[in-house]
Amino acid sequence: MYIQVRLLKGWKAPIWYSVLEGSDPLEIGSIVEVPLQNRKSPAVVIALHQILPLSITFIVRSILAVHATPNDEHYQGFIKKVASFYGIDPVYFYKRIRSFFKIGRTVGPPLVIEKQISSSIPILLTDEQKVAIDGIFPALTNGFFEPVLLYGVTGSGKTVVYKELICKVLKEQKVVLYLLPEVSLCLQFQSLLARELPDFLVLGFSSASSLSEKKQVWQSLLEGKSFILVGVHLPILLPISNLGLIIVDEEHEGGFQEKKHPKINSKEIALWRAKEYNIPIILGSATPSVQSLYRAKTLGWKFFELKKRFAGAFPQIIVAHLRENKSKRKNFWVTKELEERIREQLIKKEQTIIFLNRRGYSFFLQCKGCGFTPSCGQCSVSLTYHKELSGNEELRCHYCAFWREMPLVCPECFLSAEHFLKKGIGTQQMVLILQELFPTAVIGRMDADITAQKKLLKQMLIEFEKGAIDILVGTQSITKGYHFPNVTLVGVIWADLQCNLPVFNAHEGAIQQLIQVAGRAGRAEKPGVVVVQTMGDHPLFKYLDETKYLDFYHEEIEMRKLSNYPPFTRFLQLELMHEDSEILEQEAQEVFDYLFELNEKQKLEVMLLGPVKPIVYKISKMEMRHIFLKTTSFEKAFILFFALQTKKIKSKLFLVPTQS
DNA sequence: AGCACGCCGACT
C-alpha cells in the first residue's frame, strides 16, 4: 500500500511513502514516522493508495512506524472546517497537539488533586434546575445536536445542573468537555469536580497540566475511556471518539479567543464540534453574551433561566459619585460611602473585594469638570488618546480610522483641556491608598501580575478563603466565578472605566463585568452590599441590578441593529506581519488595493478600512498592520481572503473573524 | 524546517 503524507515539520507539499503489508492499520489522519533523507520526521497521512501513479518515477521509501491516534471518525471534518474558517493549514492541529504532548517543560510540581470521600448528601434540585436538566436529557440520551443557553443569575447553582448532566454522560461511558475562559478557573473547577464526583476521572488539559497528566489524557483518549476533560483551548482540538457533551461555562468571557495567531475562538468551534458530533452543547453564564442571546432567539436554541439564588439574596447596589464631595474625603478614589462600609466590614470581621480594572494600554480622555468623554461621531465608541513621540497629541477612533486633534477645551463645559483626565489608577496604587486609610487591615492584591505566578495566586486564594485577608483588591481576575462566602462588600472603584473602551461592545463587556463582580457579594446567608463609584451618570448603570440583565440585552440589541454592528454584521480583521516596516507598509497597501478592487468587481459590498497601524504596532521586532472588514456575512469576506492566497507576499497574513 | 553542498573571504 502507498500513502501520501504531510510533514509536521517541513515544507508543505505532500510526499509519497510505501507501507509494508501487515503493519499497523492506517487511515487518513494517522500520525506516522517517516524517513526523510538521513533523518526521520513525524507526518500525517492525507491519502491512501493501492497503486502508485505512473507519474512517480523516483523510489518511494517505506514508513518507519505508526503512532497510535484516537479513533475519531468526525475529527477530519471538524478540523477542516476550523482550518478553512481561520484560513490556516489543517496540519496545524496535528502539530499543535503533538508539540503539546512532547514538551515536558512544566513549571512547578504537578497538580495533585486529593480524592475525597463523597459528601453523599442528596442534592435537592430547585424547580428551575429540574426544568433545565430534563430539557437537556433527551439530546444526551438520543444523541442529537442541541445548543442550550443556560442563563442563571450569580449564585443560582448552574454547577449543580452541570454536575447532573456530567454524571449522566459519564455513566454512558462518554467524554465530557468542560471549557472555562481561564487556566486558574480550570484548576479550581477541576478540584471541585474531583471532590464532588470522586467516582469519575477528572483531567485537566492546559498549560498548567503536568506531563504525566497530559499523557494520561492521551492514553485515556486512545483507550476511549470515559472522563471529564477541563481546559480553555486545547481540549476542543483533540480527537475524541466518544464525545458526549460540551459545556462552555462563563460563555460571555473573551478568554475563549486565543491570543496568538491563529486566533481561534474555542466557544465558537465548540458549537461546530457539537453539531458535527450530534451532541448537546451548553453555554452557561449569569450574563450571557449578546450574541448568544440573539442566537438563542433567532436560531431556536434551548434557553433555560435560573432566576433564583441558591442561597442568599441579591446584593444591595449603591451608586456613589466620585466627583461629588471631593473635599470631604481623604482620597479622591475612595468615597465616604465606600470608606465607611469598609470600616464596618473590618469591625464585623467580614471580607471586602475592591474591584479596579486597569485593563488596556491606551487611555481615553474624560473631563474632570463634567465627566465628558470625547467619542467618535460615526461609531459611538470613545476615542483613544494618542500621543506621538514628538509630543503630538490626537484622538483616534479604532474602528473607522477617524481622528481629530486634541481639543483645547472641553466641548461640553469649556474647561481647559489640561483638566482632561488622562491617567487612571492601578491596583497597586489602590492597595497603598487603602492601607493608608485602614492601617490595621490586611490587604491582598490579585491581578494579572499575581495570577501569572501560580504559587502566589494559590496562596492568595487560600489566605483569602480562610479569612486571613480583610480586603482583596483585584482586576477582572476576581470577577470570574469565585465563591467566597464571607465576602459581603464589593467596592467598584471606577465603574465608568470599562464603559468607554474603544470597541463596539464596550457596554456589553462593562455591564457583564460589573454584574459578575457584584455577584461576589453576599453569596451565603449574610446579605451583601455593592458600592459602585462613578465619574458620570452612565445610562448603563440602570442595569447594575442583575435581575434586569435581559432588559439591558433588549436595549443593546436595538442599538446594535441601528448601528449595523454584530450580530447584524460581521467584523473581520486581516493582520499582516513583517519585521521590515517598509516591506510591510507596501504590501499592506498592495493587499488592501487588491481586495478593494476585487470587492468592487464582484460586488461583494464588504466595507474595507485600512491599512491601519495598530496602537501596539510592534511586538518582539515584528511589525503589524491591520485591515478591517465589515460585512453582512463571513462568506463574503472569505471570498476576498481566499483570493489573497494566490498573491505572493513576504509578510505573514492572518485572518481574525471576530466573534460576538 | 533541516541539512548538505558549495562558494568565498579570513586567518594560521
Add this chain to the structure above:
DNA sequence: GTCGGCGTGCTC
C-alpha cells in the same frame, strides 16, 4: 591550506 559563514536547493 583550512575553517566557517551563509545562500541555495532538495527532501518521497
